[in-house]
Amino acid sequence: MDTISVExxxxxxxxxxxxxxxxDATTKNDALxxxxxxxxxxxxxxxxxxxxxxxxxxxxxxxxxxxxxxxLTPARLEAIAADVEHVVLLDDPVGQRFDERILPNGLRxxxxxxxxxxxxxxxxxxxxxxxxxxxxxLKTGNxxxxxxxxxxxxxxxxxxxxxxxxxxxxxxxxxxxxxxxDPSRDRVLELLRLDQYVDMIIPRGGAGLHQFCxxxxxIPVITGGIGVxxxxxxxxxxLGKAVPVIHNAKVQRPSVCNALDTLLxxxxxxxxxxxxxxxxxxxxxxxLRADETALPHMTAAGERVVPAxxxxxxxxxxxxxxxxKIVDGLDEALDHIWRFSxxxxxxxxxxxxxxAARFVDEVDSAAVxxxxxxxxxxxxxxxxxxxxxVSTQKLHARGPMALQELTTYKWIVEGEGHVRV
Amino acid sequence: MDTISVExxxxxxxxxxxxxxxxDATTKNDALxxxxxxxxxxxxxxxxxxxxxxxxxxxxxxxxxxxxxxxLTPARLEAIAADVEHVVLLDDPVGQRFDERILPNGLRxxxxxxxxxxxxxxxxxxxxxxxxxxxxxLKTGNxxxxxxxxxxxxxxxxxxxxxxxxxxxxxxxxxxxxxxxDPSRDRVLELLRLDQYVDMIIPRGGAGLHQFCxxxxxIPVITGGIGVxxxxxxxxxxLGKAVPVIHNAKVQRPSVCNALDTLLxxxxxxxxxxxxxxxxxxxxxxxLRADETALPHMTAAGERVVPAxxxxxxxxxxxxxxxxKIVDGLDEALDHIWRFSxxxxxxxxxxxxxxAARFVDEVDSAAVxxxxxxxxxxxxxxxxxxxxxVSTQKLHARGPMALQELTTYKWIVEGEGHVRV
Numbered sequence: 001m002d003t004i005s006v007e008x009x010x011x012x013x014x015x016x017x018x019x020x021x022x023x024d025a026t027t028k029n030d031a032l033x034x035x036x037x038x039x040x041x042x043x044x045x046x047x048x049x050x051x052x053x054x055x056x057x058x059x060x061x062x063x064x065x066x067x068x069x070x071x072l073t074p075a076r077l078e079a080i081a082a083d084v085e086h087v088v089l090l091d092d093p094v095g096q097r098f099d100e101r102i103l104p105n106g107l108r109x110x111x112x113x114x115x116x117x118x119x120x121x122x123x124x125x126x127x128x129x130x131x132x133x134x135x136x137x138l139k140t141g142n143x144x145x146x147x148x149x150x151x152x153x154x155x156x157x158x159x160x161x162x163x164x165x166x167x168x169x170x171x172x173x174x175x176x177x178x179x180x181x182d183p184s185r186d187r188v189l190e191l192l193r194l195d196q197y198v199d200m201i202i203p204r205g206g207a208g209l210h211q212f213c214x215x216x217x218x219i220p221v222i223t224g225g226i227g228v229x230x231x232x233x234x235x236x237x238x239l240g241k242a243v244p245v246i247h248n249a250k251v252q253r254p255s256v257c258n259a260l261d262t263l264l265x266x267x268x269x270x271x272x273x274x275x276x277x278x279x280x281x282x283x284x285x286x287x288l289r290a291d292e293t294a295l296p297h298m299t300a301a302g303e304r305v306v307p308a309x310x311x312x313x314x315x316x317x318x319x320x321x322x323x324x325k326i327v328d329g330l331d332e333a334l335d336h337i338w339r340f341s342x343x344x345x346x347x348x349x350x351x352x353x354x355x356a357a358r359f360v361d362e363v364d365s366a367a368v369x370x371x372x373x374x375x376x377x378x379x380x381x382x383x384x385x386x387x388x389x390v391s392t393q394k395l396h397a398r399g400p401m402a403l404q405e406l407t408t409y410k411w412i413v414e415g416e417g418h419v420r421v
Numbered sequence: 422m423d424t425i426s427v428e429x430x431x432x433x434x435x436x437x438x439x440x441x442x443x444x445d446a447t448t449k450n451d452a453l454x455x456x457x458x459x460x461x462x463x464x465x466x467x468x469x470x471x472x473x474x475x476x477x478x479x480x481x482x483x484x485x486x487x488x489x490x491x492x493l494t495p496a497r498l499e500a501i502a503a504d505v506e507h508v509v510l511l512d513d514p515v516g517q518r519f520d521e522r523i524l525p526n527g528l529r530x531x532x533x534x535x536x537x538x539x540x541x542x543x544x545x546x547x548x549x550x551x552x553x554x555x556x557x558x559l560k561t562g563n564x565x566x567x568x569x570x571x572x573x574x575x576x577x578x579x580x581x582x583x584x585x586x587x588x589x590x591x592x593x594x595x596x597x598x599x600x601x602x603d604p605s606r607d608r609v610l611e612l613l614r615l616d617q618y619v620d621m622i623i624p625r626g627g628a629g630l631h632q633f634c635x636x637x638x639x640i641p642v643i644t645g646g647i648g649v650x651x652x653x654x655x656x657x658x659x660l661g662k663a664v665p666v667i668h669n670a671k672v673q674r675p676s677v678c679n680a681l682d683t684l685l686x687x688x689x690x691x692x693x694x695x696x697x698x699x700x701x702x703x704x705x706x707x708x709l710r711a712d713e714t715a716l717p718h719m720t721a722a723g724e725r726v727v728p729a730x731x732x733x734x735x736x737x738x739x740x741x742x743x744x745x746k747i748v749d750g751l752d753e754a755l756d757h758i759w760r761f762s763x764x765x766x767x768x769x770x771x772x773x774x775x776x777a778a779r780f781v782d783e784v785d786s787a788a789v790x791x792x793x794x795x796x797x798x799x800x801x802x803x804x805x806x807x808x809x810x811v812s813t814q815k816l817h818a819r820g821p822m823a824l825q826e827l828t829t830y831k832w833i834v835e836g837e838g839h840v841r842v
Contacts, residue, residue, distance in 0.1 A: 018759060018783075018785070021782075021783070021785065022782045022783065101804065103803075103804050107793060107797065109803060109804070112781075114785070116815045116816070117785065117815055195635065199814070199815040199816070200815065200816055214616065214639045215639050218635045218636050220641060220642075220814060220815075220816040220817075221641075222816075238838060241837070241838030242838075244838065244840055245838050245839070245840055247840075248840035248841055249840075252840075252841055338439060349838075356835075360533075360833050361442075361443045362439075362442070362443065364439070364442065364535070364538065364831070365831065366831060366832060367831065367832040367833075367834055368831055368832070368833050368834070369834045369835075369836070370833075370834070370835040370836065371835065371836045371837055371838055371839070372528060372834050372835065372836030372838070372839040372840075373839060373840045373841050375840075375841035376528065376834055376836075376839070376841055377832070377834075378841075381841060382524075382530060382832065382834070383522065383524050383530070393620070393641060394537045394538055394620040394621065394641075394829040395537070395620070395621055395641040395643075395816060395817040395829065396641075396816040396817040398829055398830055398831060398832070399831075399832045408815040408816065408819055409819055410785070410786065410787060410788065410789055410819060410820075411787060411788040411789070411798070411803065411819070411820045412781050412788075412789050412791075413788055413789070413790045413791070413793055413797055413798075413803070414777075414790075414791040414792065414793065415790070415791065415792045415793030415797075416662070416792055417659060417662030417663075417665065417666050417770075417792055417793070418666070418792070418793040418794060418797070419665055419666055419668075419669035419673075419793075419794045419796075420669055420673055420794050420796040420797055420799075420802060
């Protein structure tokens with residue numbers, strides 16, 4: 001597909017979307033099963049393509065962490081195929097009828113849930129995203145244009161070839177899933193301005209990618225993925241539970257957007273919470289950046305605790321670093337969060353229902369947690385069965401985006417020759 | 422407010438939004454009543470300011486139609502005040518709790534409907550939009566930054582001054598409603614890039630304004646307002662009703678986006694429909710641009726019928742012009758609409774349920790009509806009680822946007838020290 005223009009990819013995607021929009025759930029599920037089958041039967045070729053990408057990445061001196069992300073193994077490929085089969089089991093939201101009513105003039109109106117149309121997804125080096133996004137888009141009747149990282153060009157070409165064969169076998173248009181393999185960044189710019197054909201852009205990557213998309217797209221962009229996450233521990237919090245929850249929010253997977261960045265501690269609880277917390281987190285390898293009031297309570301962390309600087313507030317660390325600040329109470333915590341949160345995931349640990357209620361009312365984030373880890377802001381964890389992105393913008397969808405968030409609706413208005421008066 | 426920067430307006434709006442987000446419905450309704458009261462008690466000053474705008478517009482040689490749009494009269498101002506009181510009667514969607522459930526691990530989750538935050542609205546010369554948008558945003562707890570046409574600078578300043586006095590009287594922050602009065606287009610560019618403070622941009626105007634916003638904004642833009650609207654009359658249509666519906670769709674208010682632009686007629690029905698239709702529409706002053714097959718059936722329109730050119734398909738006329746094309750049947754009609762529709766409002770007139778079903782399935786527009794005028798694509802007409810814009814994009818909202826579409830949601834997750842496994 002290298003030789004065709006992004007404009008042509010867009011045109012083909014829109015034509016495929018037209019065909020796909022009214023395909024029934026059974027056919028789409030058959031196609032998903034066929035994709036899982038092709039991924040398995042074509043495993044040798046896919047893994048060989050991936051080995052080529054890995055070899056290039058090693059030759060280019062990419063970090064071990066990056067290489068690990070892009071590496072496919074037989075077990076990982078099988079897990080990807082199994083994930084596609086899992087999508088078969090999810091409910092298809094397309095075709096749902098809602099907001100039905102009859103107006104006083106007799107007009108019968110309702111809304112019907114329909115695919116968005118053509119979705120462009122721009123992501124980085126994980127080849128599993130290629131299959132994951134393609135299967136969720138297919139399930140919801142959307143055509144998708146994929147643009148992965150240049151490190152995964154061969155892997156993505158092999159994966160998409162398998163997917164397209166499965167689509168054809170299932171009687172669906174192969175242009176429902178296309179990939180832009182030309183590594184030039186100009187192709188991304190072209191995709192971002194293809195508003196004639198593309199209905200939504202989902203960037204999956206760091207802050208730079210999101211900003212690049214926002215600034216250059218003429219198509220609606222789902223902004224997300226950037227989480228400066230806070231947790232406030234008030235004086236009534238159950239301290240026996242606080243350390244495990246903070247530990248989980250920071251340590252379980254520090255490289256992701258719903259990991260904790262800043263801990264806010266009510267002054268009166270600091271002497272009871274911070275020594276044990278410092279011991280626990282230091283043992284887990286966390287670097288603690290504490291404000292001057294918190295610092296004396298955290299000496300148990302030894303050299304793992306350092307004084308915080310201004311740059312430690314409002315920073316997404318994406319690593320085993322936690323900033324810690326003492327606040328006078330809920331008001332100061334809310335002010336800090338209002339100022340520094342990116343609106344992703346913020347939490348309170350409290351036994352005071354009034355404090356929990358105020359926190360939930362006043363924190364303006366995609367997900368607000370009471371006595372739970374911020375790590376739950378995830379489509380799978382919140383019971384959606386899947387996730388294509390986590391949105392931190394306010395329009396369309398907020399928080400985890402699953403199948404329903406890959407749909408829109410149309411109004412259907414039925415009359416008997418009705419005219420507007 | 423002329424002397425403060427757009428950046429400062431944004432910062433103040435965001436601070437006001439924080440206050441406004443949790444104000445109860447009663448307080449917001451009291452503020453709306455106060456606005457209606459201020460508009461009435463300040464009528465002399467508002468009308469005097471408007472007379473200044475009208476005098477300037479006349480001196481600048483603006484068209485009578487434009488001057489009529491910007492002119493306020495005592496009756497029009499009273500109607501605007503009454504509209505604000507009407508908003509009091511609508512249900513406040515903010516605070517609604519939905520998608521509630523308890524996960525197997527005991528986490529209690531639900532979504533709560535909340536204001537979007539700060540809304541920027543860019544519009545042209547109708548001063549009623551100023552009050553309309555401000556009242557709908559206030560009802561939904563959003564702060565709003567208004568940017569009207571330069572012809573209405575004085576009127577808008579007077580209207581917003583009245584609104585802000587009412588907000589203060591009701592105990593709400595006056596910065597919930599601000600207006601950018603500096604006429605430089607640079608201010609619009611600044612507003613479009615204020616993503617730190619503004620959550621949504623709504624352009625209300627022509628295609629050029631929408632494109633300018635899409636191309637320059639780093640904030641999500643609600644695109645809409647451009648309607649190339651089609652109506653397909655198939656061979657089973659009730660012809661006694663067809664002429665009145667087509668007449669209504671074209672003639673009732675030709676200058677708006679849901680007015681009919683292109684009529685598609687199934688070949689076999691043309692000889693029975695088109696002569697009577699031509700007579701009717703010609704009498705109403707409609708210019709008919711007919712393809713060569715339709716033309717012979719429309720001679721009754723005399724000099725009002727002319728041959729269509731390629732430019733007459735896919736054109737939004739916004740005036741008493743209708744293009745007419747003969748098609749072989751539903752397939753050709755669907756192809757034409759797929760190619761030329763802007764996804765606003767498209768209709769079929771048919772007595773065949775299978776044809777109606779296919780049309781509804783396959784036409785990908787915000788509103789699809791069966792045996793009804795396209796003019797019903799309007800928040801008031803579809804029973805929403807109000808309308809801030811009509812969206813033709815796929816994200817967030819499609820078709821008329823009313824109060825609910827001025828809100829988003831947040832996820833609320835409550836546990837007892839839950840950690841992610």
